[in-house]
Amino acid sequence: xxxxSQHPSWVICxxxxxxxxxxxxxxxxxxxxxxxxxxxxxxxxxxxxxxxGSKATYEQGVEKDKxxxxxxxxxxxxxxxxxxxxxxxxxxxxxxxDDVTAPKYNEQFFGPGTRLTVL
Amino acid sequence: AQTVTQSQPEMSVQEAETVTLSCTYDTSENNxxxxxxxxxxxxxxxxxxxxxxxxxxxxxxxxxSVNFQKAAKSFSLKIxxxxxxxxxxxxxxxxKHVVEYGNKLVFGAGTILRVKS
Numbered sequence: 300x301x302x303x304s305q306h307p308s309w310v311i312c313x314x315x316x317x318x319x320x321x322x323x324x325x326x327x328x329x330x331x332x333x334x335x336x337x338x339x340x341x342x343x344x345x346x347x348x349x350x351x352g353s354k355a356t357y358e359q360g361v362e363k364d365k366x367x368x369x370x371x372x373x374x375x376x377x378x379x380x381x382x383x384x385x386x387x388x389x390x391x392x393x394x395x396x397d398d399v400t401a402p403k404y405n406e407q408f409f410g411p412g413t414r415l416t417v418l
Numbered sequence: 419a420q421t422v423t424q425s426q427p428e429m430s431v432q433e434a435e436t437v438t439l440s441c442t443y444d445t446s447e448n449n450x451x452x453x454x455x456x457x458x459x460x461x462x463x464x465x466x467x468x469x470x471x472x473x474x475x476x477x478x479x480x481x482x483s484v485n486f487q488k489a490a491k492s493f494s495l496k497i498x499x500x501x502x503x504x505x506x507x508x509x510x511x512x513x514k515h516v517v518e519y520g521n522k523l524v525f526g527a528g529t530i531l532r533v534k535s
Contacts, residue, residue: 333522342509342525343463390461396521405451405513405521409463 302326303395305410312383313418320378320413322393328373329395333407334366337390349376373398383417390414420445420512424526431500432534438485439495439529441510447471449515452486452493453523458506466508469493471515497531505533 302325312318322332330351335343347368348356355368365387367379376395380387391414394407421444431437443452454466469477469486476484481498497504510526 337461340507340528340530342527343523345522348522392461392463394463394523404468405515406453406465406468407523409455411460411462 332376422526
């Protein structure tokens with residue numbers, strides 16, 4: 300149980316285009332999901348907290364107009380990188396909290412990540 | 419704000435031996451959770467072990483155990499009988515104990531562990 304998927308696993312796009320990354324909780328409902336960015340051999344940097352049915356909460360320094368987050372259902376959150384540039388190339392990871400178990404265990408379940416390369 | 423410090427960027431251990439990864443944190447909270455996550459070369463984050471701050475007993479999961487020193491704000495991970503599959507980046511993480519949605523994980527910088535045969 301507690302599986303989180305991400306799609307695509309990798310994507311290459313041209314500078315100036317937009318890219319959408321999906322994060323799905325496959326066997327549980329997740330009111331809250333999180334989006335992280337990770338550079339090689341570095342830690343995970345929280346970008347935003349995604350809440351179903353409401354606006355995402357962005358961390359300081361993260362451009363909300365550039366990284367659009369939509370959490371339209373209890374099992375799906377999407378991150379859209381708009382007008383992507385080479386500096387947006389990175390590994391993007393999502394995580395999700397199981398609505399049933401989270402109040403007790405507070406565990407986040409992570410997706411496998413998406414590698415974005417902007418040419 | 420909470421901070422998590424992992425002072426060992428890289429470590430190596432011989433197969434079957436024991437290794438300890440260090441983690442310290444800073445918080446004014448009294449109730450919180452601490453985690454160790456493993457990120458192997460596949461980059462899938464895997465929960466290794468969890469510790470609840472109000473529990474004095476150190477958590478253990480098979481070959482993995484922690485030394486939780488609340489007063490010292492220290493949370494080290496001990497891996498016994500190291501295996502080649504333990505090669506990964508290990509992250510220490512902190513989360514406040516608040517009964518609400520949106521609890522954030524605060525990660526340390528990570529320690530790359532290499533298990534040698």
